Amino acid sequence: MSALVQFADVGFAYPRPERSREGGFSLTGVSFTIEPGEVFGVIGPNSAGKTTLLRLLTRVVSAAHGEVRLNGRPIARLPHAELARQIAVVPQDAPRPFPFTVEQLVLMGRYPHGPGRFFETEDDRALAAAAMDATGVRHLAPLPLEQLSGGERQRAMLARALAQEPRLLVLDEPTSHLDLRYQAETAAIIRRVNTERGMTVLLVSHDLNLAAEVCDRLLLLASGRLARLGPPAEVLRREMLEAVFGCAVVVELNPATGRPVVQVAWPEGGGVRR
Amino acid sequence: MSAGRRLALALSLLGLGLALVAALSLFVGSAALSPGAVARALAGRAGGESVESVVTLQLRLPRVLAAALAGGALAVAGVAFQGLTRNPLAEPAVLGVSSGAAFGVVVAQIFGLGLSALQALGVASFAFAGALLAAGGVYVIAVMPGGLSIQTLLLAGVIVGIFFTSAITVLISLVDFNRLGGVVHWLLGNLTPLPTASLALFAALALAGFWLILRHARELNLLALGEEAAVQLGVDTERLKRRVFVAAALLTGTVVAFTGPIGFVGLVVPHLLRGVLGQDNRLLVPTALLGGGIFLLAADTLARNVVAPAELSVGVVTSFCGAPVFVYLLRSRYRAAL
Numbered sequence: 196m197s198a199l200v201q202f203a204d205v206g207f208a209y210p211r212p213e214r215s216r217e218g219g220f221s222l223t224g225v226s227f228t229i230e231p232g233e234v235f236g237v238i239g240p241n242s243a244g245k246t247t248l249l250r251l252l253t254r255v256v257s258a259a260h261g262e263v264r265l266n267g268r269p270i271a272r273l274p275h276a277e278l279a280r281q282i283a284v285v286p287q288d289a290p291r292p293f294p295f296t297v298e299q300l301v302l303m304g305r306y307p308h309g310p311g312r313f314f315e316t317e318d319d320r321a322l323a324a325a326a327m328d329a330t331g332v333r334h335l336a337p338l339p340l341e342q343l344s345g346g347e348r349q350r351a352m353l354a355r356a357l358a359q360e361p362r363l364l365v366l367d368e369p370t371s372h373l374d375l376r377y378q379a380e381t382a383a384i385i386r387r388v389n390t391e392r393g394m395t396v397l398l399v400s401h402d403l404n405l406a407a408e409v410c411d412r413l414l415l416l417a418s419g420r421l422a423r424l425g426p427p428a429e430v431l432r433r434e435m436l437e438a439v440f441g442c443a444v445v446v447e448l449n450p451a452t453g454r455p456v457v458q459v460a461w462p463e464g465g466g467v468r469r
Numbered sequence: 470m471s472a473g474r475r476l477a478l479a480l481s482l483l484g485l486g487l488a489l490v491a492a493l494s495l496f497v498g499s500a501a502l503s504p505g506a507v508a509r510a511l512a513g514r515a516g517g518e519s520v521e522s523v524v525t526l527q528l529r530l531p532r533v534l535a536a537a538l539a540g541g542a543l544a545v546a547g548v549a550f551q552g553l554t555r556n557p558l559a560e561p562a563v564l565g566v567s568s569g570a571a572f573g574v575v576v577a578q579i580f581g582l583g584l585s586a587l588q589a590l591g592v593a594s595f596a597f598a599g600a601l602l603a604a605g606g607v608y609v610i611a612v613m614p615g616g617l618s619i620q621t622l623l624l625a626g627v628i629v630g631i632f633f634t635s636a637i638t639v640l641i642s643l644v645d646f647n648r649l650g651g652v653v654h655w656l657l658g659n660l661t662p663l664p665t666a667s668l669a670l671f672a673a674l675a676l677a678g679f680w681l682i683l684r685h686a687r688e689l690n691l692l693a694l695g696e697e698a699a700v701q702l703g704v705d706t707e708r709l710k711r712r713v714f715v716a717a718a719l720l721t722g723t724v725v726a727f728t729g730p731i732g733f734v735g736l737v738v739p740h741l742l743r744g745v746l747g748q749d750n751r752l753l754v755p756t757a758l759l760g761g762g763i764f765l766l767a768a769d770t771l772a773r774n775v776v777a778p779a780e781l782s783v784g785v786v787t788s789f790c791g792a793p794v795f796v797y798l799l800r801s802r803y804r805a806a807l
Binding site: 250253254255274275276277278279280282283284286290292293294295296299300303304306307310312313314315359 | 471472473555686687688690691693694695697698700701702703704705747748749751
């Protein structure tokens, strides 16, 4: 079976160091594949190039070197709508100001399936309703997105991505605004869309423990280069993480799942906590 | 109720409202005609040279049509600029785009172009170019990595507006005043009866701009997600921005060429419509065409009659309505943003 996504020796540099948060970083010689049906995680410190990788995949920016392929076809030659039917992105947070309602937001996910249509069809409406049910925001449908809590906004954005019916669902820092309970729910939703809908999932996160818990394979980025690629237990090794993140860490196994758990080894005050 | 049904209902009501206001506007005015006389003229049963026929068909009717067109075009341009900048305060006059178009018109008048149909096309072209120049200037000044902030956008609009207003003053000072007959009156925003051919040209240009924006109304909604997210949903944002930008400048330029820079229609009308219909640009663009027509027609009827037999400029009336709405939006928006 051919790869769903393939990065072939991809290089990219922003034209000039922007002063924005994620500006100025680059990728060099990044090659990997995402196979159909897997949950794939991209991890690394801030500014390692995670956001750039995501932007390259969704054609917000174009590779300066190498090629990004989807189903073997270079994405540079795919029409925008075609790409959006294959890949849906759940952003870190909703844009502000955003005056539309939850239902209007979720219906926006149907755009790539009929970009020439003025109004959505009945089918579009039904799919949007099902997506809102799947993430538990159906009862919030008529409310403006801005009135929702962080967790509810995140689930509304996820519903929009599900309404897009992509083959690849990309989650960009899904837990950055969420408390423990929603983190657990997010992990559960990722597993569910993966197993029940057969969606391939790409998780971009600096939450190493979430990534370790839900991902089949992890890609560790460091300063725009691929540092390690493999199953969580192979990538989340103490020496590797200490070199990449620049601080002392402790790696243990989660007694419930057997997956790696990474903690900072606090330099003072007793170090390892058990 | 589905969006399609709501749109149909809103358009029916607004169409009825427009017909009523148009009728009212036809029947009142400084020439004291009886309603029966106006009706006779409209039915074509008054003699061609009779007073009621001249006043109704050659003065009032063209003016009613021009007001409805100008109001509709300005309101649609307002919705378009608001969608592009993601800011409910954006509007042709506030952004300085009207001033740019007015500069174009004054330049055209210096070249001796008037309001006959062919010359009107020339004037409209100059106005369109001026509007594009001003809108481009605002964009270049205000654009930041991460979008257009509300403060810089408004300041950029003020700066560009002042610049073109000053440029107009320079031109008026340099050129023999007699060649710019009535330019001061026109600069206040003024609806004069247009020849039929010019009116047809006005309608054609306004409808072209409207149609272009209407076709992209759904994509304008997606732009509210931010440009990056809109791209990821399959929108060609560069093409979208270019087209809507050009169409909004075309609408502004056309209105300014035929009626002068009338402010705040593009602010007041979309704001009122959002209060009733919500944020969906697919509902706002077509309803703004009719709602803007109603608003400017009502304002012009007021301007014609409130100090009769003298006249106020319609731009004065719209500014008196628009300024409070602007302040309200600015205050509520700042509360939300900070």
